[in-house]
Amino acid sequence: MSDLKPPYQSSSNGDLIIRTSEGIEYHVHKFLIANMSPIFADMLPIPQPVAGPEPTKPVVDVTEPMHIWSAILDLCYFQEAAFEDPSGTVETVQALLEAGKKYEMCAVTSRARRALLHPPFLACHPLSVYALACAYQLEDVARRAARETLSLPPVPPFVPGFELISVRTLCHLFDYRKACASAACDALSLARGRIQPWMQESGCWESVRFSCGDRNCPLLRARLDEKVHGIWKTKEYPQALVEYLERLCEKLNGEVRPSLATSPDLLMAFIGSATTACPKCAVKVAGSIVPFSTATECMIERCISGITLEFEPSL
Numbered sequence: 001m002s003d004l005k006p007p008y009q010s011s012s013n014g015d016l017i018i019r020t021s022e023g024i025e026y027h028v029h030k031f032l033i034a035n036m037s038p039i040f041a042d043m044l045p046i047p048q049p050v051a052g053p054e055p056t057k058p059v060v061d062v063t064e065p066m067h068i069w070s071a072i073l074d075l076c077y078f079q080e081a082a083f084e085d086p087s088g089t090v091e092t093v094q095a096l097l098e099a100g101k102k103y104e105m106c107a108v109t110s111r112a113r114r115a116l117l118h119p120p121f122l123a124c125h126p127l128s129v130y131a132l133a134c135a136y137q138l139e140d141v142a143r144r145a146a147r148e149t150l151s152l153p154p155v156p157p158f159v160p161g162f163e164l165i166s167v168r169t170l171c172h173l174f175d176y177r178k179a180c181a182s183a184a185c186d187a188l189s190l191a192r193g194r195i196q197p198w199m200q201e202s203g204c205w206e207s208v209r210f211s212c213g214d215r216n217c218p219l220l221r222a223r224l225d226e227k228v229h230g231i232w233k234t235k236e237y238p239q240a241l242v243e244y245l246e247r248l249c250e251k252l253n254g255e256v257r258p259s260l261a262t263s264p265d266l267l268m269a270f271i272g273s274a275t276t277a278c279p280k281c282a283v284k285v286a287g288s289i290v291p292f293s294t295a296t297e298c299m300i301e302r303c304i305s306g307i308t309l310e311f312e313p314s315l
């Protein structure tokens with residue numbers, strides 16, 4: 001935005017005064033504000049020709065403070081608005097959503113929607129964005145925000161915006177989180193000692209289960225079943241793989257974050273146990289965790305994408 005004073009701050013402009021809650025007067029052109037808001041259009045029907053040398057402008061007292069009205073008028077005059085600034089607060093975006101609703105200003109709502117989805121803002125305030133999206137019926141925003149909340153600790157703090165939504169709406173978020181964690185853990189589970197098809201198809205499977213063939217190979221192994229041409233066959237896999245999957249599942253019950261699959265502590269634990277036991281096996285087995293963990297991360301991502309948040313607008 002330029003350093004020049006916006007036109008609505010100059011008393012020589014406009015044919016209407018909008019007076020903010022602090023008593024600040026903005027000099028506005030009726031046709032511009034009426035064009036933006038059907039509520040104002042109804043309020044200001046006919047331009048009144050005023051006789052005499054000093055025409056007076058009608059005054060509309062509004063309940064919003066000046067920083068909200070300057071954002072609205074910036075949008076009105078310049079098609080830009082200060083609230084796209086990522087440092088904007090949740091309270092400001094909420095006030096704009098409220099003004100957008102009250103004065104039926106689609107342009108304001110749409111800019112506020114973009115502010116909610118602005119990546120730094122969303123990353124910083126995912127719970128507030130979820131609450132505001134539910135309160136103002138922005139379904140796509142609510143879904144994006146819910147996805148973003150998965151990497152938070154399981155018990156969220158009370159944040160601005162929660163006062164706008166019902167307990168039920170908040171429960172939908174918890175249910176979504178639980179469903180995502182459980183879908184991911186199901187995909188990682190070796191239930192009934194069985195390897196899952198996606199693991200076999202992960203491209204690095206041959207290396208994961210590589211064995212030097214030595215009968216006295218000291219690498220700890222677990223016996224698991226793998227489906228070969230439709231028939232279950234028992235084979236041996238590094239015990240470290242079973243532990244990797246179990247520990248990852250435990251972590252996912254805290255934060256539902258796909259990148260946990262490639263977290264250094266899990267990878268190092270696997271590599272450590274593979275390299276110390278048998279140097280001959282280590283060559284292939286230790287490195288196999290890198291592509292396998294990447295395949296695992298993709299799998300978790302896919303599980304989460306398959307879960308749908310139940311959206312229920314709160315107002």
Ligand SMILES: [Zn+2]
Pocket residue numbers: 211212213214217218219278279280281282
């Ligand atoms: Zn070996």
